[in-house]
Amino acid sequence: MTVKESYDIAGLPTTWGMPQYRDFMPAEDALQVSRLKAAGAVVLGKTNVPVGLQDIQSFNPLHGTTNNPWDHSRTSGGSSGGSAAALASGFGALSIGSDLAGSLRTPAHFCGIYSHKPSLGLVASRGMVPPPGPALPAELDLAVAGPMARTARDLALLLDVMAGPDPLTHGVAYRLELPPARHERLADFRVLVVEDHPYIPTGAAVRAGVQRTADALAAGGARVDRHSPLLPDLAESAELYRLFLFSGSVARFPVDELAQLRSRAAELSPDDRSLQAAVLRGMLLSHGDWMTANQRRELVRHQWRQLFAEYDAVVCPITPTPAFPHDHQPDPFKRVLDVDGTGYPYFDQLVWAGLPTMPGLPATAVPTGRSTEGLPVGVQLIGPMFEDRTPLKLAELLERETGGFQRRT
Amino acid sequence: MEWNYESAENLAAALRAGDVTSAELTDGAIAAIERDDAAINAICVKDFDRARDAAREADRARPAARTGRCWAYR
Secondary structure (H helix, E strand, C coil), rough: CCEEECCCCCCCCCCCCCCEEECCCCCCCCHHHHHHHHHHCCEEEHHHHHHHCCCCCCCEEECEECEEEEEEEEEEECCCCCHHHHHHCCCCEEEEEECCCCHHHHHHHHHEEEEEEECCCCCCCCCCCCCCCCCCCCCCCCCEEEEEEECCCHHHHHHHHEEEECCCCCCCCCCCCCCCCCCCCCHHHHECCCCCEEEEECHHHHCCCCCHHHHHHHHCEEEEEEECCCCHHHHHHHHHHHHHHHHHHHHCCCCCCHHHHHHHCCCCCCCCCCHHHHHHHHHHCCHHHHHHHHHHHHHHHHHHHHHHHHHEEEEEEECCCCCCCCCCCCHHHHCCCEEECCEEHHHHHHHHHHHCCCCCCCEEEEEEECCCCCEEEEEEEECCCCHHHHHHHHHHHHHHHCCCCCCCC | CCCCCCCCHHHHHHHHHHCCHHHHHHHHHHHHHHHHHHHHCEEEEEEEHHHHHHHHHHHHHHHHHHCCCCCCCC
């Protein structure tokens, strides 16, 4: 198997793609690497990432650019892009990645493999920390470590090795007891399918992937709904996600122009609910603002609990398009995502990844077949909190209907 | 037999059945990386020597580990 560069492996550098840390050598294996080795894994090497894991493409000055195995002119996705490209290329049967803004799911979608974003807090992250460390057993917000593979069952096997509290903290008192999947047959699943987002349209190739999934569910006898008043407001969720994401990003990777950002933020209308305004507000979030946003998040979490009393999973896109051409414009705010001929701000494609990430829900990325251009298209199956086995089982049942991973020939 | 695209589940079964060794699987994966990764650049840090050592160690340990949780290349 392979391991994302961002995990500490004793004897190898951990750089997160940042040249200043080219010689940073952690003393110990990350907790997840220890668990894998104890389970008998053979680690072939580390997989490529974007600088600081802060992109959904994987290129950096130390290790260059990872290409999409299906079309080398396109990105493999990121930030676990090296891991997804490795799996699609037959380099190891398993990999481990991480996900803050779709970093497990977007590369899976772009490369045609499987990944699972676990429930927040399920998989201990010690030793997955930006250099120069230290490797503490911290409880992260939004970000999770998780499994990647070429089959749904392999995701479940790997999650079994990874899941469980850090023995230095919660492991002192808590033992893991994940509930089984809610159902064993497609016919028993109740699924909500969502494909439209208020902030960015979904391209035709991804719509077709969502439709193939809905068709497979219906053919298997599942209850498939297209609308439900129980779905939390997508705009509210996207705005909250932005606040948390950019507040955390600036805390970790400080920006130089705070005074300039403050003057721009002061000019924002209070009614401006655009994602661009949320980026600016997020970068300047005070602790009090964060507490207020977190209270709004708890309300959304409560809405999801109510939804999952009626449904077992929500199917939706991961990003609006398949893998896009490499775009190395240094300022990502100047990049444009082409959705069927219309340009949208690059970061707006994160809204779907953020939908389960903001409340911390588990989400399994599954391949659905390929676009008319021959590119893989994945969708995500969002499940109830700590019921990771439910979307994983649904992924396994769907795999039989949709064919799962396809080897490039 | 081409093992590089098999699932971990199937590899574990093949290892338990004695159809393949961990060293053979590891050598096959390394050969694929050396052949194909120049065009993909997925593997940014190779650790092949230690991988081969770990595989040989796993092969030596396997009979004793048959009843344990041994799914990955073992």
